[in-house]
Amino acid sequence: xxxxxxxxxxxAEFTRKVLGQMxxxxxxxxQAVEALLSAxxxxxxxxxxxRLSGYVRLWExxxxxxxxxxxxxxxxxxxxxxxxxxxxxxxxxxxxxxxAMEKAAAVGxxxxxxxxxxxxxxxxxxxxxxLSRGMIGIxxxxxxxxxxxxxxxxxxxxxxxxxxxxxAGEEPPFVADFATTTAANGKLEILRRxxxxxxxxxxxxxxxxxxxxxxxxxxxxxxxxxxxxxxHGSHKGYALGAIVxxxxxxxxxxxxxxxxxxxxxxxxxxxxxxxxxxGHFFGALRVDGFRPAEAFARxxxxxxxxxxxxxxxxxxxxxxxxxxxxxxxxKVRRVxxxxxxxxxxxxxxxxxEKFKIEF
Amino acid sequence: xxxxxxxxxxxAEFTRKVLGQMxxxxxxxxQAVEALLSAxxxxxxxxxxxRLSGYVRLWExxxxxxxxxxxxxxxxxxxxxxxxxxxxxxxxxxxxxxxAMEKAAAVGxxxxxxxxxxxxxxxxxxxxxxLSRGMIGIxxxxxxxxxxxxxxxxxxxxxxxxxxxxxAGEEPPFVADFATTTAANGKLEILRRxxxxxxxxxxxxxxxxxxxxxxxxxxxxxxxxxxxxxxHGSHKGYALGAIVxxxxxxxxxxxxxxxxxxxxxxxxxxxxxxxxxxGHFFGALRVDGFRPAEAFARxxxxxxxxxxxxxxxxxxxxxxxxxxxxxxxxKVRRVxxxxxxxxxxxxxxxxxEKFKIEF
Numbered sequence: 001x002x003x004x005x006x007x008x009x010x011x012a013e014f015t016r017k018v019l020g021q022m023x024x025x026x027x028x029x030x031q032a033v034e035a036l037l038s039a040x041x042x043x044x045x046x047x048x049x050x051r052l053s054g055y056v057r058l059w060e061x062x063x064x065x066x067x068x069x070x071x072x073x074x075x076x077x078x079x080x081x082x083x084x085x086x087x088x089x090x091x092x093x094x095x096x097x098x099x100a101m102e103k104a105a106a107v108g109x110x111x112x113x114x115x116x117x118x119x120x121x122x123x124x125x126x127x128x129x130x131l132s133r134g135m136i137g138i139x140x141x142x143x144x145x146x147x148x149x150x151x152x153x154x155x156x157x158x159x160x161x162x163x164x165x166x167x168a169g170e171e172p173p174f175v176a177d178f179a180t181t182t183a184a185n186g187k188l189e190i191l192r193r194x195x196x197x198x199x200x201x202x203x204x205x206x207x208x209x210x211x212x213x214x215x216x217x218x219x220x221x222x223x224x225x226x227x228x229x230x231x232h233g234s235h236k237g238y239a240l241g242a243i244v245x246x247x248x249x250x251x252x253x254x255x256x257x258x259x260x261x262x263x264x265x266x267x268x269x270x271x272x273x274x275x276x277x278x279g280h281f282f283g284a285l286r287v288d289g290f291r292p293a294e295a296f297a298r299x300x301x302x303x304x305x306x307x308x309x310x311x312x313x314x315x316x317x318x319x320x321x322x323x324x325x326x327x328x329x330x331k332v333r334r335v336x337x338x339x340x341x342x343x344x345x346x347x348x349x350x351x352x353e354k355f356k357i358e359f
Numbered sequence: 360x361x362x363x364x365x366x367x368x369x370x371a372e373f374t375r376k377v378l379g380q381m382x383x384x385x386x387x388x389x390q391a392v393e394a395l396l397s398a399x400x401x402x403x404x405x406x407x408x409x410r411l412s413g414y415v416r417l418w419e420x421x422x423x424x425x426x427x428x429x430x431x432x433x434x435x436x437x438x439x440x441x442x443x444x445x446x447x448x449x450x451x452x453x454x455x456x457x458x459a460m461e462k463a464a465a466v467g468x469x470x471x472x473x474x475x476x477x478x479x480x481x482x483x484x485x486x487x488x489x490l491s492r493g494m495i496g497i498x499x500x501x502x503x504x505x506x507x508x509x510x511x512x513x514x515x516x517x518x519x520x521x522x523x524x525x526x527a528g529e530e531p532p533f534v535a536d537f538a539t540t541t542a543a544n545g546k547l548e549i550l551r552r553x554x555x556x557x558x559x560x561x562x563x564x565x566x567x568x569x570x571x572x573x574x575x576x577x578x579x580x581x582x583x584x585x586x587x588x589x590x591h592g593s594h595k596g597y598a599l600g601a602i603v604x605x606x607x608x609x610x611x612x613x614x615x616x617x618x619x620x621x622x623x624x625x626x627x628x629x630x631x632x633x634x635x636x637x638g639h640f641f642g643a644l645r646v647d648g649f650r651p652a653e654a655f656a657r658x659x660x661x662x663x664x665x666x667x668x669x670x671x672x673x674x675x676x677x678x679x680x681x682x683x684x685x686x687x688x689x690k691v692r693r694v695x696x697x698x699x700x701x702x703x704x705x706x707x708x709x710x711x712e713k714f715k716i717e718f
Contacts, residue, residue, distance in 0.1 A: 076467030078437040079648030107466050108435030113649045152669040152678045164602050174605070176598035182591050199590050208672030226585060226592050231558050232541050233585050239535035239681045240599075242666070243523050246533070250658050251649040257665055274661065289438030290472045290610040299609050302633060306616055307601070310511040313567030319511045322598045 003339035011049050011338055012037055014348065014359055018052060021355040022059050023066030024088070032090035038125040040338040043329030044177075046186020047122045049340065053347040054263060055088065055119070056354075063261065063269075064088055064118055070095045077107045081252050082114045086277055089120030089141070093280060097126045097139065100284040104135055108289035113252035116276035119143070119263045123163035124177030124326070130165060130284045131173050134293055137165040138283035140244045142254070144262035147181055148222035149238040150230055153208040155222045156257045159185050160244035165323075167287065169297030171304040175323030180241040181223045185264075188214040188223070193343065201228030218266050247281040254279030362698035370408050370697055371396055373707065373718055377411060380714040381418050382425030383447070391449035397484040399697040402688030403536075405545020406481045408699065412706040413622060414447065414478070415713075422620065422628075423447055423477055429454045436466045440611050441473045445636055448479030448500070452639060456485045456498065459643040463494055467648035472611035475635035478502070478622045482522035483536030483685070489524060489643045490532050493652055496524040497642035499603045501613070503621035506540055507581035508597040509589055512567040514581045515616045518544050519603035524682075526646065528656030530663040534682030539600040540582045544623075547573040547582070552702065560587030577625050606640040613638030 012033050019029035039048030058064045068087025072080050080099050084092035096112045103110025120126065123139040130137025143158025159179035166174040179185070183202045191198055191214035198214040205211040206220030210229075217223055225237030249256035255275045262269065287296040310319040333339075340348070352359035371392050378388035398407030417423045427446025431439050439458050443451035455471045462469025479485065482498040489496025502517025520543075522536035538544070542561045550557055550573035557573040564570040565579030569588075576582055585596030608615035613634045620628055620637055646655040669678040692698075699707070711718035 074648075074650055076645065076648040079467035079644065081649045108438035109468060109470055111468055111644065111648075149666060149669065149678055151671050151673070151676045152666075153672045154669045156666055156669055164598075166602075166605055174601070176595075176602060178592070178595040178598060180595075182586070201591050204672075226595055227541070228587075228591055232560050232587055232591070233537070235679070235681070236535075236537040236539075236585055239523075239537060242533070242681065243525075243535060246525055246659070246662065250655065250662055251646065253650055253654070253658075256658070256662055274658065285438065285470065286435065287610065289433075289435040289470075290440045291433055291612055295612070296609065299612075299615070299633065300605070303605065303609055303615055307508060307511075307515055310508065310513045310515055312510050313507075313512045313563075314510070317510045319508050320594070322594070322601065 003341050004345055005337035006340050007337045008037065008041065008334060011040065014352070014357060015049065015052060017357045018056065018351055018355055021357070022056065022064070024091070025067065028091045031094050032088050035090040035093060035121040035125050039122045041330045041333050042122065042124065042326035043333070044122050044186065044326070046184065046189055049338065049348070050344045051119070053351055056351060057265065058118060058263070068092065072099060078103050078109050079111045082112055084114055084117035084277060086116055087118070089118040089278065089280065092117040093120040093126045093139070093282070094129070096280065097129050097137070097282045097284070100282045101130060101133060101135060104284035104286050105133070109285045110283065112282045113247065114280040114282070115249070115252035115254035117254070117278050117280055119278065120280055122177060123161045124165065124175055126282060127163035127165040127177070128175060131167045134167055134287060136167070136285040136287060139163045139280065140248055141280040142245045142248045142256065142260045142278060144264045144267055145258045145260050146185060146217045146223050146264070147225060147241060148204060148208065149242070150225065150235045154258070157238070157241040157245055158260055159223060160241040162240070162244060166300065167297070168300040168304055171301045172327055173323060174300070174304065174321055175326065180226055180237055180244060182226055182228050182237070183223070185217070185223060188217065193341070201232070244281070249275060249279030251281070252279045362700050363704055364696035365699050366696045367396065367400065367693060370399065373711070373716060374408065374411060376716045377415065377710055377714055380716070381415065381423070383450070384426065387450045390453050391447050394449040394452060394480040394484050398481045400689045400692050401481065401483065401685035402692070403481050403545065403685070405543065405548055408697065408707070409703045410478070412710055415710060416624065417477060417622070427451065431458060437462050437468050438470045441471055443473055443476035443636060445475055446477070448477040448637065448639065451476040452479040452485045452498070452641070453488070455639065456488050456496070456641045456643070459641045460489060460492055460494060463643035463645050464492070467645050469643045471641045472606065473639040473641070474608070474611035474613035476613070476637050476639055478637065479639055481536060482520040483524065483534055485641060486522035486524040486536070487534060490526045493526055493646060495526070495644040495646060498522045498639065499607055500639040501604045501607045501615065501619045501637060503623045503626055504617045504619050505544060505576045505582050505623070506584060506600060507563060507567065509584065509594045513617070516597070516600040516604055517619055518582060519600040521599070521603060525659065526656070527659040527663055530660045531686055532682060533659070533663065533680055534685065539585055539596055539603060541585055541587050541596070542582070544576070544582060547576065552700070560591070603640070608634060608638030610640070611638045
């Protein structure tokens, strides 16, 4: 079956109404819509409207507070910890990132660790908030424990993404946003849906053997850290995922490692939490905290042009700047709509019926 | 030929004298000895005493100023840029990391970008300086352009390492220190010396084809970003290396990308610099800027224990915490000495003759 192209505005209106029915205030619902659907606009189909029914499932399970009391519970001039009061990460994230940027405006940089939150959508959305203020933005989060560290049979980490957005001058910004695994879980979901195999180095089975079955994580197997195996540097991917986990959850007092509350329906909530909810970490750095903004912008443009114009191995595949593919996707999708697959269409119809909202 | 075991104190004394003959002050020489030989103690043989003749070569080429005037040239309460005045990175690094920690002590975090520096040894040494103050330490640097971004035939990045040191309570600290490539250049040097092949995914030849010859980078080929190829996430390793380059050199005003001044003798100094010297980036974060230090230490201990005790795939290979192998190496080498290979022994004898220092 074909994807259906749906205008952004229609998905936004529907999502806003669903969130309203869950009890979110209008400003919170609007924030959440922007965060969630930025994934669909940027071509990261696994993290956008496809997850709306997942958020509803968490809300039905009593794991999402639609009216959270967001609070800074600890701070210094350049650091803070935010308690998300079990709110949607899509709402907690923007609140925390705003605090990071306020601190950066005041003292050059701001760093905010968050506890008691939930899935926050794509990390890149939060990092990019810094761009319009001439700041570098950083966002990361821990996630459902589906990743086995190097040498481990057990799954102890999430795909723990890192996003870093860096402003330029005339060139579009540099926006890196990536899971610290060989492949994001969303890519495995897509392979499963299409009954395709995964390349070697993406997953292991429940005994820790290499496998090409993208369904392994749904039956005790694991995703692999960036690098894939020890010989190809998986200990580095493991270290990166671990750093995201520690910055997001050990610094804030959230659940870390295998205790991270899962978003995927095939994992259970751990019975012995070590903290509150899921954790995130946000940062904002003023470029003019290091050198005049104009000089930075000029050199950043030169950096981008030199890399984009590098001689390619294959003349048909140009060297990309992180963020290029997502920006191109957004250009197209803002005009022609968001492609929604048949399974997600069914999900949305089901949500429409549940909440008596026309879809 | 066998390695020779040499006591740390003897290597330290010799190195101190060589640096003294180059014109370094006694306190600078002492700082540089500690930074350089920390690599040998920690088992990272490529970055320690083996590089002493390389530093001398740069000094002879007029690229190292033994009496640098180290200066903060731009700052906010939590950020700064340091000009290294062409000094040894081994001396510039500790100066800049100290500024980062001072700022963290005052406002919760400190971030220092550095221009006009040189090779600074292992990143982990600088990051670990934060541990005794109860801070998280971060260090990164750009380096000789030997790495091809995804899809690029050209070498535009260094192996650009990242180190992050995180204090714990009763457990030893978490210390990650890794090149953002599949394998560090030092590992290729070791394979070349032993006439061994490299695993697929480590290097490409000068046309951009996959190769297993560890000598490729010496004749126009390149190291590959962590991930190895696009299917296994090399665009993520490329993004990480790029972020290190931008934080170290575009923020500070150093040379970035292919303009980074090379340390390896088989690359020429670019004729058209875009900045001053090599760049580094340092950070310090107070854990008590986020939550009480005691609570952090307790949970960090629990994190470390849970991961170290994970069920392994192979019972003979325990899951490691980043920093474990290096700490074990240091324990052994402090007692039994540093193993020095025949080629490095020749180098040191040659330096001894050049400077009339007994070795």
